Amino acid sequence: MAKTATMSERLGPQPGERIDREQPVGITFEGRQYRGFRGDTLSTALWASGVRVLGRSFKYHRPRGIFSLCGLDCNALAENRDSTNLRMDTTLIEPGLEARAVNTWGGVQSDLYRFTELFSRFLPVGFYYKAFHRPRGLFPFYERRMRRIAGLGNIHPNRPLQSTPKNYDFCDLLVVGSGPAGLSAAIAAAELGLKVLLVEEDRLPGGTLGFQLSGQPETGTLLEELLGKAAALPNLEIRTGTTAAGCYADRWVALFDSRRLTKLRARGLVVAAGCYDQPAVFRNNDLPGVMLASAAQRLIHQYAVRPFRQAVVLAANTDGYRAAVDLQRAGVEVALVSDLRPQGEASGWREEVAGLRIPIRRGTAVYEALAAPGKRAIRGALLCPLDEGGDPLPDRSESIPCDGIAMSVGWAPADGILRQAGARMGYHEALQQYVPDRLPAGIFAAGRVNGVYALGDRLEDGRRAGRQAAAYLGKAGSEAPAEPPRRGEAFSHPYPVVPHPRGKNFVDLDEDIQLDDIRHSLQEGFDSAELLKRYSTLGMGPSQGKHSNLNGSRILARLKGESLASTGLTTARPFTSPVPLSHLAGRIFSPQRRTPIHARHRQLGACFMVAGSWLRPEYYLVPGADRRATIQAEAEAVRGRVGVVDVGTLGKLEICGPDAVAFIERMYTGRFAKLKEGRSRYLLMCDESGMMVDDGVAARLAPDRFYVTTTSGASDGVAREMTRWALTWSLKVMVLNLTGAYGAMNLAGPRSLEILQPLTDIDLAPDAFPYLGVREGRVAGAPARVLRVGFVGEWGYEIHVPADAAVAVWDRILQAGRGAGIRPFGVEAQRLLRLEKGHLIMGQDSDGLSYPSEAGMDWAVKGDKPFFLGQRSLSILKTRPLKRRLVGFAFPETYGGPVPRECELVIHGNEIAGRVTSAAFSPTLKQVIGMAYVQPELSAPGTPVPIRTGGCRLVTAHVVELPFYDPGNLRQKERPA
Amino acid sequence: MSRRYPEPRMFRCPDRLKPHYDAVIIGAGGHGLAAAYYLARDHGIRDVAVLEKSYLGAGGTGRNTAIIRSNYLTAEGVRFYDESLRLFRDLSADLDLNLFYSRRGHFTLAHSDATLRTMRWRAEVNKHLGVDSELVGPEVIRRECPQLDLSCGGHTPVLGALYHPPGAIARHDAVAWGYGRGASQRGVEIHQQTEVTGIRVQGGRVAGVETNRGFVETGKVLSAVAGYTPAVMEMVDVRTPLEVHPLQACVSEPLKPWLDTIIVSANLHLYVSQSSRGELVMGAALDPYELHSTRSTLDFVEGLAGHLLELFPFLGEVRVLRQWAGLADMTPDFSPIMGKTPVEGLYLDAGWGTWGFKATPVCGKTMAHTLANDRPHPLIEPFRLSRFEEFDLVGEKGAASVGH
The missing domain is CATH 3.50.50.60 (FAD/NAD(P)-binding domain)
Known part of the structure; x- marks a missing residue:
């Protein structure tokens, strides 16, 4: 058994130490065993055991050890069985942890990649832009080799998905940082009655009070005192191990802890995040x-x-x-x-x-x-x-x-959150530090980030910021001095940079950028902060320049002979420290909508398809029958007997109010003023450029009330647009989106009347309830809206009932229709039936640039209305020649070739002359039929339509008049046999 | 490989503006610098100033996700972007700068029947026009990107994809630097921190530009400012149908290379590739409202993370390092606006929405041609500004609004 290293560098007990000496923890690093205590991080446990090389640098693979010990040691990253890029300086050890350094070849001690450093003389800044690209054919070869040495940790492709909860929160005042300034700001504001949340990135509060002790026991006492005061305030909450990682518009703050993302709206913000040691x-x-x-x-x-x-x-x-x-x-x-x-x-x-x-x-x-x-x-x-x-x-x-x-x-302000919140930083010459010189309303800074250093001053500055925040939030009696107590000597050296003829004087450890790299970048013309960053990659590593941007700016300013005030900073962007994707993703909300009848479809053997956010039955599986035959049999049942399809996915909007008619007339192309109560009419919606975007049916329920359907995918978008336009036009109208509140089914076929009549109190007699009529009544005991429609080209009823009644109604219909041979049918059969009728499906037989004239839909456009969306564009388009036209095509009954697929091209003289939008074998007509956009000159009935199908083969159909089936619409209008 | 410093400056930085230039280009992004380069190289017009209000490549050039492809929907689009792709392939050698042009293969995943239909449309048009592009089934995706969870978390399985093997990525900033250097070497002046505040027009012709550093006389002005186009065009009272939306992106910490392909999912509004440094570069759809700001939002990165984990569930522990935003100047037909304007001598290169980077070389080349000859290059004729008045739109939007 391998020997466990001893903790040779462990000191005797220290006041305030974070380790539990009662609980030793055994770990393995790079195959060797070590011991630490509970509370140790990977870095501290190893350092205590005398380990010095914790990682290797990104570019030259130089040995690196502990540098900051505050989560920014990005050259000491480890990976284990299921995690990667672990920051060793803050990752707590657990029994059995087995880790190794990332991005080495043969281990961190003698990483073979270290030989890249031998060539470092030949690898100046930006060298890779100047090499390997000639001849062109060789770059992929070099690239493969470069990719081998690129990157840091490895992914673990078998790691399971983590689902983390998200949290929402509010507070009057968010204080970032629990050092002396942050604590005293939080206490001052809470004492004035604000609800205060204080967040601390570290796992224990205190900031510098926890480690800048210098033999002053009173420092520890002060922290205890402050925490005691804070604990006594019920309206002050302290969350440690919580990072304010991003600040967005209106103080919408992303807080991260080890378990979750909290999205917090703060009315005010005090940033007392301190400084990064430089x-x-x-x-x-x-x-x-x-x-x-x-x-x-x-x-x-x-x-x-x-x-x-x-x-x-x-x-x-x-x-x-x-x-x-x-x-x-x-x-x-x-x-x-x-x-x-x-x-x-x-x-x-x-x-x-x-x-x-x-x-x-x-x-x-x-x-x-x-x-x-x-x-x-x-x-x-x-x-x-x-x-x-x-x-x-x-x-x-x-x-x-x-x-x-x-x-x-020297110190660089931890100003990420401040700057994201809109603070402007200015260079303070006396302090040799950037300090906030303009803060947006509601944003305050305190402590070192504000250029205040002496302990007493930081406490005072925190108090000042806390009271100012309270005053801003309307608390009386919270007067405070306006100016922070910035005084004393600078804590930052103006130029802590020492040149050396042999280099290796690093400005950025993440990216292995040396002093000369910056000089050379400037010589090449990358002489502003932003260009320097992009060319040299200064500050682009995992610690995002927290230890390098300031020195980089100092060097840039000196080389240009400027002051730091004019050199400026690169833009501060979220995140202040990197955030795991799992936290951002949370539980992953990908809602999938199911109609109220979904469970029944499953019982009936439905094969489902994704349609927008909905799952819909594509067809109902019949053992032993193939997909195509099943779909055709479903369609035949509708034509010959009766079928029922779940159309609960249709958008269902109620539009009511004194201006309902005016509103609908503006939104849609048709005319509705004279539509009688109890009647419905086809609806077509265009966008402002005249392109068709949606269609449906409007049913007039009352003079000021319409029930409107939209296509399945469009309901939410249409409802949103309608709401927007209603506001824009200041019309007295209300748009209610009832899509989820109602279930709907279409009972269609010659025997639909006889099945439905016993289930309803509505008189279905053709004279009492004509084609395109609308009735309200009861169906199978449920309150229902029934529309006589003809989308599939047969006698039929669209029955809309409250969602919770839909299953019962569906069941009763199937039961009642059993004797008549009723069959549920899916989306595919519906598509086939409507194709036989030549009805368009928006989005399939139209695209983003189809307008009514192209699609033969001019009958639905009443251009002489005062106004409707797209009217002006359509009137201009009318004056222009058509570029294409939607036509029906058919193959002869003897055709035995493949059925063209949607979006295959119509080819004329080896040029693209159009595309197929729909095609299928029609069991009713016993031939392959379809619709296609073709050039107008190819649109006359009888014209050949050559279609390239299956990638190479040309098959030829001929243009025919639409619809293919029942051109007189007799089957849906006349009394069924 | 060994080179001794000091290296020469990539681009000269002249102290002052001259009183006159043969041509002025507004905007030192990839497009403006490429146009300057080709003006000098191919047309002998070297007395050119490129004026940039910020720093070189500050706009969309440095904010995009660096994807290059040519599998567009219309013949006009395919010819144009395919020429760009062709130019890109030789660009590192042309500019003597390694742009890390890396052919990765581009997959646009389809999770629904409707999307699959649109993909087939694009594939059929692409193949007809000789572009390597085809509709593939899950097995090809699995072969090229075995880490992808084709079940997509179980609820919207990947049914297929439009596969475009020539799809590539490149180092976007370097494209601007390379063109800047090439232009500068040929005599073009690049002036950063120089903001154009007005365009002087006399008798319907451009006479010069006003800047924060004084007036410059010139007879030819090219505006190549993408998201700032409405502001520049307002100076001469020319209206464009542009809507400016923020387009956001983010990047992860570096990982060892594992993702060889470019993965796009239109249904999930997501695209991701892995840079040469090992970072995952990720983007999503446009922000759904007009806004002239490059602020970031939290919901963008939350939504993106969720969708990314649906495709790659094991990435949960991978950290997002930073997010940013750029401006996308969208046209009603998802095609650019290029060519002449109602003002003589004023040329426009705009409407770059989400497709500007990949067009950089061909834009430079065709706009240089247009400036030099005062006649639009044939490749950009369909993209003329007047098409909006004429209601003669390019059909690129066809696919975009279908099946998403």
């Missing part, structure tokens, strides 16, 4: 052992892990000195503090450090981290004094042995 740029600043001072402090105070044995602290602010104190107290031998500033530290922390007998070198930079063999650690720091212009003087360099360098040279 690295210095020097040679080998990326190697394991070089880390941000804040990361070293987190290791010590939160995880009780010794970051290094011997350290050099590179400082340009008070925080660096405080980190030196923390390190020394944790038993790290701090060799010295190298301060980039010529004047050094002015605060009392200088004496504190000096008192610990740590030497301080002012005006001195780390010129290079000296790499240990294999670059798997560092063995020292090469220090170098800076001249008056801030340039290094390498001749006077000095080598200091150490295994760690902690950097604290």
Whole structure:
């Protein structure tokens, strides 16, 4: 059995540590076994065991270790059996975890891809734009090789779908960040009566109060005090482990935790998200052992892990000195503090450090981290004094042995949410930091993100922001100073960047971008922040530039001789930190609509098809019969006896109000003013460009009330458009979408009357209830609207009943029709029957650019009305020659070839002359019939219609008059035999 | 491969505008720069200024999802985009810049009978016009993209797809840079941060453009500003039937390459491909309302994630890194507006909706021809602005409104 490494770097118990020493946890990383404690992250458990190489970089595959320890260590990503791109610095360990680093060849220790670095001299920025493309034929070869080394983690194609819930929430005030500023803002606002939600990305609250301790026990006490105050306020909720990842219009905020997305509408927003510790740029600043001072402090105070044995602290602010104190107290031998500033530290922390007998070198930079063999650690720091212009003087360099360098040279505001919310950031020269200089109404900033650093000031600034927010939200007695207490020395160095002739001074660790890469990008003309980003990929990696954009801007500004104020920032976009697709998808809402009779169709053996958002019976399976024969038999039953089809998917709208007639006349092409109560009429709708978009039937129920059907797919769209137009035209009309509230079925065939009459109190006698009549009454006990229609070309009734009664009505009809040989029929038989009648199906026999004249639908357009949608366009189109015409075609009865498929082309003289829209074998006519758009010159009856079917074969039909069946419409109008 | 720095600038950055140019191009996106390149290379017109109010490639060029295909519905569309695809294939060599033109195969999935019907229409037209495109069944999709869940979560199974093997992706920004460099090398001046504020017209002819850096005299102006076209055309009182809608996209963290093809689902309003860096590049339908803004919305990325997981259920843990939006200038017939305008000397390249990137080379070439000859190139004749008045629309919308 492999030996488990010991936790050689684990410190004794630390106040406030996050680990549970009672619960050891065994894990495997890269095949080796390690032990940590519950509460450790993958990175801290490994670091405690002396592991230094946690991952490899994206491009050069250089070893990388802990850098930020706050979820931004994007070179320490792991994968396991079912997860990928796990951030090791924040992924908690669990017993049995088996992980390995992503994107290595042969393991993280001796990744063979590391040899790409040998060529790095030949791989300057943008090199790949300048290579491999000649000759053209070879790029696919190179591409295959490049794709092998591209990317980070592997996918797991067998991983099951995770379904996560989503949550909706509201609050008066959302506070982002639970450091001193955020806590005090939340408390101040809650004390004034606001309902406050405070979110913290970290799994425990406190922000810097949890790790910037520097031997000050009162810091811990202060956090307890603040949390105690917060806990006493019932209207203040704190959610930890929750990231505000995006802020959209009107303070619609996306909050993510490990389990779900919460969509929150906040009336006001205080951003106290703090700052990201920024690295210095020097040679080998990326190697394991070089880390941000804040990361070293987190290791010590939160995880009780010794970051290094011997350290050099590179400082340009008070925080660096405080980190030196923390390190020394944790038993790290701090060799010295190298301060980039010529004047050094002015605060009392200088004496504190000096008192610990740590030497301080002012005006001195780390010129290079000296790499240990294999670059798997560092063995020292090469220090170098800076001249008056801030340039290094390498001749006077000095080598200091150490295994760690902690950097604290500046801070970049965590302003993602602020900027998404519309804040404009301006560069504050005295602070050397971007701070909000214009905030939209209802948006406030506090603490470090606002350029406020001293602990007392941050508390005060939080209070100020909380009270301002309360004032904005109308709470009396919440006066607050307008200006934040920005004072004291800059916490950020204006240019913590040290050039080195041999490079490897990284600006962006995600993307392995070195100082020279930026210089070269500029030389090539990519000299604005946005162009630089796109050419060099600066800031485009998984951490989205949180550690690189600021230094990138500093370098860009210096190279251009500008100030940062004019260099500007790239646009801030969601997300502030990456969000799993599962959280965004939630439970995946893909509604599928079923008619109320769905279960019966299933019992009857229906084969279902997707029609828009609906499932509809395509046909009803008969054992032993094939699909085509079944469909034909269903159609024959309608023609010869009687059939019933579920048409519950039709859109069903009720249009009522004093302007109902005027409204319908504007929406549709026909005329309806004179339509009598109890009568129905065909409806055709065009869009403003005159193109046919929908059709249906309007039934007049009362002078001011119409019942209107739409095609199955269009009901919601039509209802929406109608509502919009009703508002636009200011008409007194109401549009009710009853599509889901009603079920509907069409009983059709010569024996439909005799079946229905016993079930209804409506008098079905042809004289009492003529063709196109509409009656309200009861069918099988249910209140019903019955329309006499003729879509399939037989005597028939469309019966609309409340959805909950539909099954009973369906059952009664089938029962009553048993003796007459009734047969349920599906969509396919219906399509065949209506084709025999030459009736169009919108969307099948029309397309996005079909207008009535082309489709022979001019009879449905009453152009002399005052107005209807598309009228002007149609009147213009009337003056233009037709480009195509919808015609019927038929093959001779002797034709034995294939039935053309919809959308196959009509070919004339080797040119496209049209297309088939519908085609089928008609059992009634015993021949293949269809409809097609053809050029007008080919539309006369008797003209050959050559159709290319099956990819190559030309078959020839001839144009015939429509309809194919019962041209006098006698079967649907005259009393059935 | 070894090259020593400093490399030359890709594009010169002249300090000041000259008082006169033979031609001015508004908009340094792919289209404007390509037109400048071909003007200089093919027509000897080198005294050209490309004026850009922001940075090079700031608009649709850098915001699209970089898909190239030619399986359109109309003969006009197919000929035009197929020429573009042909030019794209040689473009890396032409421009001496690797555009990462990567042939991936393009699948437009059909989940319903109605969509399948529309796909067949496109396939039949494509095949007739010699474009490699066909309707395929699930087995071909499974072969080319085995990770795809053809049952689509069980409720809208994939019935088939329109398969277009030449479908490709490319590095979109680089297309603009390459054309910019080529144009600059031939004498064209590119002025960034230079906003055109007016177009001076005298006697029905273009006389010059007003900019935030002063007046520039010229007799030929090309407007290649996509979503900003209505604003530019307002300067000369020319109306276009454009509606500007936001079009959003997003990108995941890099993954090891696994998705070789480009997958589009019209029913689910989704398209996805994997970039050369390993990121999944994802987009969806237009935002359903007119808006002149490049803001992002949460519901876009929520909806997209849901549909993506229906097709690739195992991607749940993959993280979305960032989202963005561009402006899509939509025409009523889903075809561009190209050619001359009622103002003599003013040429228009607009109406690029969701199909602008793939047309970049052919637009450059045909617009350069049009400017040089003051006569529309035959390939763009059907796309003339006057077709809207004449009610002589291009039929590209035919497929779009059917079966979705």
